[in-house]
Every structure is written in structure tokens, then in C-alpha cells.
Amino acid sequence: MMCKGDFCGRGAVAIWIMSAVSMALFAGMLFCGSVEIGVGEVWGAVLRSLGGRSGDGMSDLIVVGVRMPMALTAFLAGMGLSVSGLLLQTTFNNPLAGPSILGISTGASLGVAVVMLAFGGWVGVGVGYYAGILIGAFAGAAIVMVALLFFSMLVKGNAMLLIVGILIGYLASSAISLLNFFSTQQGVHSYVIWGMGNFGGLTWERVGVLALVSVMLSVCAMLMVKPLNALLLGRQYAESMGVDVRRTRNVLLVISGGLAAGVTAFCGPVGFLGLVMPHVARMLTGTSNHRVLLPATALAGGGGALLCAWLSVVCGWGQIIPINAITPIISVPVIVYVIVNRKKL
């Protein structure tokens, strides 16, 4: 008796459902906002933009210039963070690993803080400035990654590594505070705004860069399904089946660090999604097989971020609630469920 091809059965159903929900939320993002725009007008604006024509009405400006990039940003950011979280969970064999918990997002924030606060005064606002933020985020995430890798060789046990990650996060936070303390008021203001986490406000060019980073690295992750699955059996089994565990681990950390850094550079430190969405995907698909779980996690992450973004728009009564005020409300119950039911996941 043989069971299932890769995308038959429960995994496929889950992926279809998540796709449908994501599309519905994406549409929700286009139709909802502080300015009332009729359904027909939104629809018209979307069609015009898909046809490559730009209308110049107010509704076009809002739907195509603001809402659509925000929805796309949310989806791409959620996808990137969640794939990053899944890779970390498998690499460290720890269901509670995630880019924010292990201090990687905070490391990226520190990199951004250095660029914004220390250089912000004279770099100026331009392409160079945003490239600098991106590079700062990558450098910060990379430093934390290297530290984690180093400590993962020293400390035995997964709980200990989590604690080390949390401590590294605190260290980076305190460095950020110090930078804030000694910085100019203007720098602090822009950093604080950035630090609240926000899917909005990206121009189409920057959404394009985010898409490039998120999609490219997620595809790289998809190419690693074979060693990822082998790692589920533990280092020894993986090695006995011909997997170069050390190299695999390094590659996985580079991919997940890159994803976390890329998203953090554009959206600020967004907490919890990377930790929680892989579990949502696992629960919905019922499998840890990365061939199904990885695309499912990407979708769940995108959909989850869209849900958070939609709530931040709809519940704000005309204003947008900071995204980091919403992610814990959705995520913490899931984490508690995971901790209580650890055996199954």
C-alpha cells in the first residue's frame, strides 16, 4: 500500500485553502482603508494597473500606490520571515526557534540602527541611504548568525541555545538604546518609526527589491528540501545518508539570515510571525516533510502577515495600528498550543 504523491491528500487541501484565504485577505487589503473607496472603483483601479495603464484619479493613487504595495509587502515579509523560521527550527532541531527569538531580527535592527543613527546625519535620504540600511541589516544579522553558530557548538541542548539567542538579542537591544541615546533627535525619530514595524510606505521599487530577496532566498530554501528532511532524523542519521551536515547547516543559516535581514530592513523588526507560521503550516498540512511543509509555510506566512496587516488597517479606525501590536495577539496562543502539544510536532 503506497500513500500519497507529494501534493495529494491533506497537504494539497491545506495549500489550496491557504492560497484562497491569502487571496481573500489580499483583496481585503485593497478594499479596506481609512478612505472609503467603492468596490467598483477599486476594481477599476486594479484592472487599469494590471493593464499597465495608470489612472490619475484619487482612487487609483490610493489603491495602486498605497494599498497594493502594502499588501504585497505584507505577503512577502510574512513569507520571508516564516521560511526563515522554518529553516531555523529544522537546523537547530528546535520548535521554538525563530528569527526574532534567536536575536537575528534584533541583530538586523542593530545594523539598521547603526546606519540610521550613526550615519543618518550625513548619508542623506537617497538610494545610497536605503542600500546602507539593507547592508546594515544583513551585516547585523550575519554577526548574530555567526555568534549563534559558535555557541551552538559550545552549548549542549536546544533550550540553552534559545537562551543564548535571547541574550544576544538583549545585547543588541542595549546597543541600540545606547545608539539612540547618543544620536540626534531626527535620527531617533526615524528609527523609532521604523522600529515599530510597518508593512506600509514602501515604494514600488522597494517592494521589488523585497520581492527579489524574499522570493529568491525562498527558492534557494526549496532547493534544500533533501538535506532539510534528512536533518529531521538528526545529525548522525543525516551524515550516514551522505549529507554534509556542517555545510548544509551553514547554507541554511545564510538563507534564513538573509531572509530575516531583508524583511527587517524594509519593514522593521516584525516579531513572532517567523516562529509561529511554520507551526500553523505543520498543523494544517499534518506533515514535517519539507517538500510540502516549506511551500505551505511560505503561504501560511504570507497569509498570516496579510491577516495582521488587514487587522491593523481595519481595527485602527482610520489609522494604522503598529504591526508588532497585532502579531503577538495572533501568535501567542499558537505558541502555547505548540509547547503544550510538543510531542505531536
Added chain:
Amino acid sequence: MLKIEGLTTGYGSRVLLRNVDASLERGELVALIGANGVGKSTLLKVLRGELSPLEGLVDIDGRNIAGMSRMDLARNVSVVNTDRLEVGALSVEDVVGMGRYPYTGFLGRLGREDRAVVAEAMEAVGVEGFACRNVAELSDGERQKVMIARALAQDTPVVLLDEPTAFLDVASRVEVLSLLRKLAKERRKGVLLSLHDVASALALSDRLWLMPGDCSLRCGAPGDFLREHEEKRPGNALDALFAGRKVRFDGHRMDYVGL
């Protein structure tokens, strides 16, 4: 087939085995026995290429494993260890299918032939009935059988098992050992397993590798060791195995008893 020549194992200056020779043939079940900390796991690590020997060489069908690539080694030696797996939700078929990794391409997709090998491996250990079940929901004994099926799917002449029965109840322990014996015979594999259960080892294995803790490895059939012991030869291996501990070997029970 598997040959050990002049092998010295250990870590740095701490030598566990010195200049030993041994062999493992196709169709043979060999039990590796010794006290905790005597270096059984270290020897197994050397045999599966994870640790370099301090001296000497290990070869399989005349090829030194030190010169084999990772993939090459994975096609020659498969491994089952003690770990209680916490793999999450993988189906039995997923896990057994991983045994094909040394043969599949970059993405690890299983071809028609691979699937046939996997199905056959599951049948050989008797887990084909729950191919779709989640390994996390199996009993320890069933899970260990799944890991053995995975090793079979890896299709290697040598199978190394590090205390595969450590967490199992008596029934599963006997089942797993009998299964391993059957597989060694029917599939002409060289199966080497470290074991604490001396009675089962004497009853079920073709030969024993005993590690008495004096850096030697004594190889022989169970009958030879039992005879040696019965004749009360000084320094016989069964007495030497736990010398200095508060146990002695009882020839009638075929096991160690308290002094």
C-alpha cells in the same frame, strides 16, 4: 568483506583499541559487546567513517573507507542508532524513503525503482501495513523497525547498529534481533551491532566481538567463547569482559549473575 587491519582507535592520547584485526562477512550477524565506556561506540564511529582511526585501516571489499566520498560511503555503510527520534510528523514511508538519498538527485525525488525498493524494505521488516502512519505515533519497537527498513532501503553491504534495542521492551528486543538475523542471512548483509544483552547475543549472533577493556578485540563464535569459559581457561574472554566488577558469567544461564 569489511576488514579491519592494525586498527587503533581512541581520542588523542586516550587509546581504546590497539592494533586490532577483525572482519565482518556477508550474511553474518556479529554482536559487539563490552562494558560502558570501553569504546564500542567509538569503534562504530570509526567504522562508519565519522571518526578517523589513530592508526590502521578499515576497508570494504578491498577499498579503504578513508578514501571514499561521502556518497560512496553512504552506499556502503548504513547506520541505526539508539536515539529516540523526535522527528515531528513524518510518515513511515517518508522516513524509509530517506534511505534512498545516496541514490537520488539533488532534490531527492524518488523514482519508480526507488519506490519499489522502499516498498520492499518496509515489507521485509513488516511495517508495510502502516506506511502512511506518523512515526511519532509509533511504539519504540515499531519505530526502530522503521529505522531498520530505512537502512535496508539504503541498500548497503554493511549495516552498523549502535545499541538498537536499548529502549525496547523484551518482546520488541527479541523481535528486532531475530529480524536482524533474518535480514543478514536472506540479504547477505554484514550486520554489526553493539549490544548489552549478552544472553541474546550468545543465542542469536554468528560471532561475537568482545571488548574486555584492555585495548584488545576478541573475535569468535559464541560456542568458542562458551567452551573457553567452561574449560576455565585463565583469562578467557567471558570472564575478562567484566573483570573486577561484582558479576561472574554463569555457563548454564548463559548470562552474567551477581557474585
